[in-house]
Amino acid sequence: MAHRIISTVVLTGARVIGRAFAEAYKQASASQRYAAAAAKNGGTSQSANFTSSGLTLEEACKILNVPPPKGGKTDMEAVMTRFKKMFDTNEPKNGGSFYLQSKILRARERIELEVRQAEEVAEQKKEAEEGWNPKVYKDR
Structure with a gap:
């Protein structure tokens, strides 16, 4: 049996x-x-960004309830304020959800990624317009 x-x-x-x-x-x-x-x-660069963070920029902005970056610029102070408030509210020790906490973290990272990439593009464009100016240090 x-x-x-x-x-x-x-x-x-x-x-x-x-x-x-x-x-x-x-x-x-x-x-x-x-x-x-x-x-x-x-969509090579955009799809790479999506797969690396798991969120689109629109989803990230909806999660944190902030306006999307315009021209690669956004108020990161407002984003961080919303992030800290929502992250602390969803603390698992206080009865919150780890899943929601991780979504909030990924949303902040996605917005930071978008802003960082826009800054890099702007910096490259500026360098292309002005030309490369290396810093030269002279020995005394």
Whole structure:
């Protein structure tokens, strides 16, 4: 009788694990196709940003309830104020949600990424217009 119970448990467990692996493979395959299609459509840098943070800029701004950056510039002080307030409110020790805390953190990181990239582009454009001016130090 015991061997029958053990074999049933083993077969049921194998079936569950098999289905889980099959579903994980389907999701990974779909994700890979989505990334390939995004890269093919010319969204190479934008799709790379999306996959690295997991959020679009619009989603990040909605999560933190801040206006999207205009021309790569935003009030980072307001973003940080909203981030700190929401992050502290969702502290798991105080009955908050770790999931929401992580979403809030990713939203802040996504907005910072967008601003940083805009600053780099502006800096490159400025350097291209002015020309490269290396700093020269003279020995005394």
